[in-house]
Amino acid sequence: MLGGYFFQSCPTRFFLIGKFDLIREAVIFVVIFCKQPQVQISNLLKHKIVVTCPPKVNHILAQEIEDLGYTVRSIDRMGVRLEGTLNDTMHLNLHLRSGSKVLFEVKFFRANTPEKLYQRMVQINWEEYLDPNGYFSIDSYVKNDFINDSRYANLKAKDAIVDRMVKVCNRRPDTGSKRDKTVLFLHWQLNECSIYIDTSGETIAKHGYRKIPFKAPMLESLAAATILTSRWEGKGTFVNPMCGSGTLAIEAALIAANIAPGLLRENFGFMHIVGYNYAYWEKIRQEAIDAVKEDIDVEIIASDISLEALRAAKENAKNAGVDDLIRFQHCDFKETKIPHGEGVVFLNPEYGGRLGEEKSLEEVYKAIGDFFKQQCQGYMGYIFTGNLNLAKKIGLKTKRRIEFFNGKIDCRLLEYELYAGRKKNDTLPS
Numbered sequence: 001m002l003g004g005y006f007f008q009s010c011p012t013r014f015f016l017i018g019k020f021d022l023i024r025e026a027v028i029f030v031v032i033f034c035k036q037p038q039v040q041i042s043n044l045l046k047h048k049i050v051v052t053c054p055p056k057v058n059h060i061l062a063q064e065i066e067d068l069g070y071t072v073r074s075i076d077r078m079g080v081r082l083e084g085t086l087n088d089t090m091h092l093n094l095h096l097r098s099g100s101k102v103l104f105e106v107k108f109f110r111a112n113t114p115e116k117l118y119q120r121m122v123q124i125n126w127e128e129y130l131d132p133n134g135y136f137s138i139d140s141y142v143k144n145d146f147i148n149d150s151r152y153a154n155l156k157a158k159d160a161i162v163d164r165m166v167k168v169c170n171r172r173p174d175t176g177s178k179r180d181k182t183v184l185f186l187h188w189q190l191n192e193c194s195i196y197i198d199t200s201g202e203t204i205a206k207h208g209y210r211k212i213p214f215k216a217p218m219l220e221s222l223a224a225a226t227i228l229t230s231r232w233e234g235k236g237t238f239v240n241p242m243c244g245s246g247t248l249a250i251e252a253a254l255i256a257a258n259i260a261p262g263l264l265r266e267n268f269g270f271m272h273i274v275g276y277n278y279a280y281w282e283k284i285r286q287e288a289i290d291a292v293k294e295d296i297d298v299e300i301i302a303s304d305i306s307l308e309a310l311r312a313a314k315e316n317a318k319n320a321g322v323d324d325l326i327r328f329q330h331c332d333f334k335e336t337k338i339p340h341g342e343g344v345v346f347l348n349p350e351y352g353g354r355l356g357e358e359k360s361l362e363e364v365y366k367a368i369g370d371f372f373k374q375q376c377q378g379y380m381g382y383i384f385t386g387n388l389n390l391a392k393k394i395g396l397k398t399k400r401r402i403e404f405f406n407g408k409i410d411c412r413l414l415e416y417e418l419y420a421g422r423k424k425n426d427t428l429p430s
């Protein structure tokens, strides 16, 4: 471990040890030895952490973060702020279902010109985070009058980091746009700059199981967020007619079996940071594996009229390790077998504009209302749609209407309490 850190950060110097005399070796050993606690401490030092998410998902994400035992400092439109260590970022990346990126702040500073940005960036101890033989990319969000093109900010930041690494380590990491190694993120608004390590690398909004997307699939983190908002508590019955590539049914199964989404992928940004605490990652990963529930009392049903969709859904469920928890049916949504009793029935129909034409979908939405009313009594019904006009055709009274965005499309999760009696369901309109 001790050699590991130094070896990774400045291998040329390590290599030279063999040529030194005993005293010099001893001096070098002391230098290396002194470096070790630095690495350990940097894994344990608390910094600002920002977890980003799609708009409207922030409160759901904040709840997830609190459920994992962290204190949320603030909730912004696009994310949640907390304090934590690099080890905590691994834990968050492993468990969060509704987040997109886990950003670990390296430094906050003020800059009002690109040159100031360079000067402040070059002072940061990048050698404590970056492997001089490695690779990094930078993304940025820039909103100020000092610069018109965020690519120029990226360039200045990248130059500063590379110059620093050459000065301290005599070597420089490669740079580019790939996200599978170290990823940095620069947030520069007015004169306030934060430079972060994007410990996720590739977004964690994708949970890694969907190899076959089929048509208009929901982003995995969005599907998870809508389910976390629903009354589904990971037990009982979850029915997902019009399942498409299976995202909702698979997310419901992952929640029921307590499978951490991070177990489904192998590479994260934090793995490429110098001093990466592999032992801690293995520990929390094993704990997450041990926490997976084996015997669970759920019935998850996914159906679709398209055989191609079902093929994709089955393959994706297999990738997620939950195919044994989902019963697939090839049928029109109206023919989906709804088990007697209580449960959740959740549909994400096409909503026009994107896939089908609005007019032809009016009948479909009306039929969903009838299906809810006649066949899903005792259930909580949910429809996720981006077309509020079509939603009116359902003809049932909503209990809740929760706002979401699917990309740029303003969407709603509509909740219906489907009483086991006709009277209350008939209190129209939505």
Ligand SMILES: C[S@@+](CC[C@H](N)C(=O)[O-])C[C@H]1O[C@@H](n2cnc3c(N)ncnc32)[C@H](O)[C@@H]1O
Residues within 6 Å of the ligand: 213, 214, 215, 216, 217, 218, 219, 241, 242, 243, 244, 245, 246, 247, 248, 303, 304, 305, 306, 309, 331, 332, 333, 334, 348, 349, 350, 351
């Ligand atoms: C928007 S997609 C669902 C996407 C899904 N949530 C996902 O993440 O992959 C709508 C699905 O409804 C299916 N569908 C359309 N009309 C149907 C019908 N009458 N009965 C059953 N499925 C239908 C389509 O085949 C398509 O897979």
